[in-house]
Amino acid sequence: MTTVKELGTYAQNTWCPGCGNFGILTSMKKVFADLKDEGLDLNKVVQSSGIGCHAKIVDYVKVNSFYSLHGRVPPPITGIRLANPELVVIGHAGDGDAYGEGIEHLIFSAKRNINVTFIVHNNRVYGLTTGQFTPTSPAGFIGRSTPKGSPEEPLNPIELMLSAGATFVARGFSGKPKHLQPLIKAAIKHQGFAFIDVLQPCFTFYNTYDFYNEKVYELTEKEHDSSDREAAFTKAREWAYGDGDRIPIGIFYQARKPTYEEKVLGGRIPVKLTPGNIRSVLEKHI
Amino acid sequence: MVTIHPESEIGVALMALGAAYAGARTMVGTSGGGFALMTEALSLSGQGEFPMVLVVSQRPGPGTGVPTYTMQGDLSFIIHSGHGEFAKVVLAPGDADEAFYLTGLAMNLAWKFQIPSFVLSDKHLSESIFSFEADLNKVEPEDPLLWNGQGEYKRYLDTQNGISPLAFPGNPSAIVKATSYEHDEYGITTEESEQIARMQQKRLRKRKTLIDELSKHEQVKVYGNLESKTVLLCWGSTKGACIEVAEELGLKVVQPLVLEPLPIEPLRKVLSGADKIIDIEVNATGQLAKLLSAHAICIDDMILRFDARPFTVDVLIEKVKEVLL
Numbered sequence: 001m002t003t004v005k006e007l008g009t010y011a012q013n014t015w016c017p018g019c020g021n022f023g024i025l026t027s028m029k030k031v032f033a034d035l036k037d038e039g040l041d042l043n044k045v046v047q048s049s050g051i052g053c054h055a056k057i058v059d060y061v062k063v064n065s066f067y068s069l070h071g072r073v074p075p076p077i078t079g080i081r082l083a084n085p086e087l088v089v090i091g092h093a094g095d096g097d098a099y100g101e102g103i104e105h106l107i108f109s110a111k112r113n114i115n116v117t118f119i120v121h122n123n124r125v126y127g128l129t130t131g132q133f134t135p136t137s138p139a140g141f142i143g144r145s146t147p148k149g150s151p152e153e154p155l156n157p158i159e160l161m162l163s164a165g166a167t168f169v170a171r172g173f174s175g176k177p178k179h180l181q182p183l184i185k186a187a188i189k190h191q192g193f194a195f196i197d198v199l200q201p202c203f204t205f206y207n208t209y210d211f212y213n214e215k216v217y218e219l220t221e222k223e224h225d226s227s228d229r230e231a232a233f234t235k236a237r238e239w240a241y242g243d244g245d246r247i248p249i250g251i252f253y254q255a256r257k258p259t260y261e262e263k264v265l266g267g268r269i270p271v272k273l274t275p276g277n278i279r280s281v282l283e284k285h286i
Numbered sequence: 287m288v289t290i291h292p293e294s295e296i297g298v299a300l301m302a303l304g305a306a307y308a309g310a311r312t313m314v315g316t317s318g319g320g321f322a323l324m325t326e327a328l329s330l331s332g333q334g335e336f337p338m339v340l341v342v343s344q345r346p347g348p349g350t351g352v353p354t355y356t357m358q359g360d361l362s363f364i365i366h367s368g369h370g371e372f373a374k375v376v377l378a379p380g381d382a383d384e385a386f387y388l389t390g391l392a393m394n395l396a397w398k399f400q401i402p403s404f405v406l407s408d409k410h411l412s413e414s415i416f417s418f419e420a421d422l423n424k425v426e427p428e429d430p431l432l433w434n435g436q437g438e439y440k441r442y443l444d445t446q447n448g449i450s451p452l453a454f455p456g457n458p459s460a461i462v463k464a465t466s467y468e469h470d471e472y473g474i475t476t477e478e479s480e481q482i483a484r485m486q487q488k489r490l491r492k493r494k495t496l497i498d499e500l501s502k503h504e505q506v507k508v509y510g511n512l513e514s515k516t517v518l519l520c521w522g523s524t525k526g527a528c529i530e531v532a533e534e535l536g537l538k539v540v541q542p543l544v545l546e547p548l549p550i551e552p553l554r555k556v557l558s559g560a561d562k563i564i565d566i567e568v569n570a571t572g573q574l575a576k577l578l579s580a581h582a583i584c585i586d587d588m589i590l591r592f593d594a595r596p597f598t599v600d601v602l603i604e605k606v607k608e609v610l611l
Contacts, residue, residue, distance in 0.1 A: 011474045046308075046455045051466075058463070059474050064455035066307050067465035067475070068300070069330055075297045079304025079312070080455070082288060087308065087455055108293040270288055271309040271454065281287070282422065 002033040007042075011059040020200030023174030024121055025057055027181045028090075032063065034185065045088045048077050050097035052128045053202075054121035057092050071102025074109040077116050078260075084271045085115070085261045088188060095122040099135035099155050110164035110193050112260040117187045117194045120157065121174075123202040124241070131205035138242040143205075154241035158252055161195045162232055168194035169232065169253045173216050174201070175209060179249065186251065192259050199247070212247065215239075219250030226251045295320040299327030303336040307464050309454035311393060311427075313339040317409075318347050318360050325367050328402050332372025334464045335442065335450065335489065337396040337403070337430070341389070344408040346594045355594035356409035358522055361573040364406055365546045371486070373493035375500075376404040376546035380525035382416035388543065390425030391503065397430040398499070399449060399492050406545065408568070410596040411523035435459060440471040444484060448491030497547050505549035507541045508556050514538040515561040516610065519585065521545065521574050527597040528566055531606055534599075545574070550581050562586045564609055568596060 007029045015021050028047075036042050045063045049055035051070035058065035066076050073091040081089055098106050098120045109118065125143065126132040133141045133150040136157065140149040161169045168190040172180040180198065187194035199216070201208040225231055232253035239247045292298045295316055302312040316324060321342050331338045342364060346357035364376055375395050379385035389405050396403035433439055433451040439460035443450040450471075453460035463473030468485060470476050476485075509525075510518075510532030518539045520528045525541045532539045540556050542549060557563060565575040565585045570592035575585040589605045591597055 009474065041458070043458050043461070044456050048304075056475070058465075062461060064462045065464070065473070066304065066334075067463075067467055067473075069326060069466050072296070072300050072326075075292070075300030076304030076307065078292075078297075079301035079306075079310075080308045082290070082301070083305035083308035083310035083312075084454075084456060104293050105297055108297065264288060264290060268288070270305070271456075282420070 002036045004029040004033055007032055007062050009060060009062050013060060014056065015053060016204045018203035019053070020123060020174040020202065021053055021057065021121060023177050023180065024054075024119070024198055024200060025060055027177050027184055028057065028061060030177075030181050031184045031188065032061070035188065040088065044086060045090070046077070046080055047090050047092065048073050048080075049092040050094060050102070052094035052097055052126070053123075054092050054094045054097070071097050071100065072105065073097065074102065074105035074118070078109065078112070078114050081114055081116060081261055082264065082270065085265060085269060089116040090188065091116055091118045093118070093120050095120060095124055095136045096126050096134040099157055103135075107160070107164045110161050110166035110195065113165065113167055113192045113257055115192055115259040115261055117184070117190070118196070119184065119187075120195075120197045121200050122157070122197050123200045123206060124154075124208070125202050125206035127202040127205050136241050137206075156236060156240050157197050158236040159233065162229065162236060162253055166195045166253075167192035167255045167257050168251070170194075170196045170251045171249045172196050172198040173212055173249050174198055175212060176216070176249070179218055183250070190254065192257060199249070215245065215247040216249055217246055219248050219252070224248075224250075224252075226254045229253055229255075295323035296326065299324035299338070299340075300330070302338055303327055303331060303334070306336045306338060307334075307455070307462075311337070311397065313341065313393065315341040315343070317343050317345050317353070318363070319350070321360070321364070321367070325369075328374075329368035329370050329372070330466050331402045332368055332370055332374070332489070333466055333468070335400040336464070337400050339389075339392050339396050339403050339405070341405045341407060343412040344406070346592075352594040354409075356523075356568065356596055357592065357594060358408055358524065358568040358573070359570070359592070361406070361521075361545065361569070362576070364404055365577070368402075372401070372489055373399065373496055374402045374404065374546060375399075375496060375544070376406055377543060378406045378522045378545050379411065379543070380522050380541055381411070381418075383418040384543065385411065386418070386420055387425050390427075394425070394428045395496070395499070398428060399496050400430070400452070401492060401496070406522065408523050410568075414523075433457075433460060441473045442469060442471045442485065442488070444471055444488045447495040448488050449495065493547060500544055500547065500549065503544075505542065505544040506552045506556055507543060509539040509541070511536045511538055515559065517557060517560045517563045518566055518606070519557075519563050519574065520566045524566055524568055524597055527599050527602045530599045531603045534603060535606060535610075537606075542574075545577070548577060548581065553578070553583060557583060564589060564606065566590075566597065566602070568592065
């Protein structure tokens with residue numbers, strides 16, 4: 001049996017004590033350990049991250065990684081999958097990263113249905129830069145750049161991803177790892193763009209533990225049919241990332257549709273093609 | 287070959303880096319404004335040592351400028367592009383023949399040195415029609431330095447020539463950690479002073495290795511009357527008009543094919559003995575002349591055209607005659 005411990009690296013962990021990122025890190029390692037025991041070759045796994053506290057996760061896990069730029073996780077992981085569709089690719093991003101700087105890439109990843117897992121560590125604050133409002137901070141959020149409160153309404157990423165065409169849309173909570181782990185596993189196994197918005201308290205700059213512990217509830221098959229896109233929109237609107245009484249977590253929507261790789265590559269594996277093919281193409285025309 | 291059209295130039299350049307990380311040769315194409323957006327990824331290519339080939343076809347700027355016309359106005363921008371200090375190579379073909387071979391060379395150099403490699407063109411060259419005899423065997427795809435599988439894999443192994451052996455994700459015995467942060471040999475983030483200086487030096491050592499490699503290739507071309515003491519100096523698509531004018535007036539033409547790292551010695555060699563060097567460029571400030579002056583190669587006269595049109599032989603011959611009077 002693979003243990004969580006053997007998936008760590010020598011990198012020193014620099015997250016604050018109590019950081020919600022620990023819940024996500026442990027869940028990732030647990031999921032990788034399980035998948036390895038189920039027969040997945042972990043050398044075929046690639047993790048990518050943007051910039052921010054979340055991003056350090058790639059230094060902390062002993063698998064292949066592409067530590068990208070702020071907002072720029074979707075394009076490299078799209079390139080990785082297009083070059084070698086045999087790889088299992090997981091992107092991590094922060095809320096400022098995914099919903100601010102790089103929102104165009106996120107929308108297009110969902111629109112294309114590229115076969116990757118995309119996990120947003122959504123603490124609704126810029127933690128690494130010590131507390132500014134992000135696209136999912138509630139209106140009125142008092143941060144270093146908004147001393148009088150944020151004048152903007154938050155984005156609802158679940159609604160956004162449903163509109164953009166994501167074929168797996170879910171929400172998790174870092175404080176419920178027993179719920180989060182199967183969610184991540186289902187996302188990795190999903191064929192297509194699998195998106196999880198993980199609510200993650202920032203213990204130092206936006207401590208939302210009590211808020212989430214009080215309001216979060218798990219979606220059940222009885223209560224919600226995840227194959228029904230309209231029902232998913234309704235569920236997504238139950239909480240608009242401001243106040244609210246109940247916050248659903250779990251799979252909002254899942255459907256199997258052709259992936260971008262299936263359409264673009266048609267079974268080809270570009271890294272296995274020999275370079276120099278331009279010659280045969282040219283010779284047909286010269 | 288797989289060709290895709292992503293959401294933006296930012297997306298294009300970063301997808302190319304992701305694909306290169308996974309082991310696929312990639313090339314992106316753009317012009318000034320699009321390349322401005324790619325500079326973020328270019329700098330990442332420098333830090334993460336991702337091979338990357340960029341074809342940049344210049345048009346008149348600044349801003350939207352005159353986007354359906356031609357200019358050679360982005361040479362300085364390309365050479366200095368990307369924040370931070372890192373090696374890059376800039377090749378400037380002047381006709382279809384050179385474009386064909388230099389693009390192959392650009393791909394080989396990008397992978398050999400794990401650096402960004404430019405094919406710098408312009409609208410005049412990119413959208414003109416040529417016919418030429420292609421020698422398909424002249425540029426063979428060369429293998430990059432691959433990891434031999436011995437010991438633990440280190441993506442950024444510090445080597446004498448600065449080049450770290452490549453392995454790709456999916457390799458059963460390697461963990462490949464690539465990163466935009468300063469890092470140790472394994473690819474883990476570092477803020478430690480000695481480590482930072484060491485890695486900066488390692489990457490910059492590749493420039494020296496690159497200069498040695500480039501010396502094996504033709505870097506500067508000479509045409510016309512080789513005995514003439516008057517030289518028409520040009521780069522890129524301007525060579526066509528320059529050669530015709532030189533043949534008419536009995537002058538010599540010098541055209542560097544490599545603009546970064548600038549082939550100083552080969553240029554000095556072909557320019558030595560010249561009484562008069564006339565720099566001819568399709569831009570307003572004489573960017574090649576400025577580049578040479580930084581290496582103490584002085585230009586005597588400049589003939590510049592910057593009305594978004596290429597030089598024609600009849601216009602250029604009159605301008606050269608004026609200068610020679």
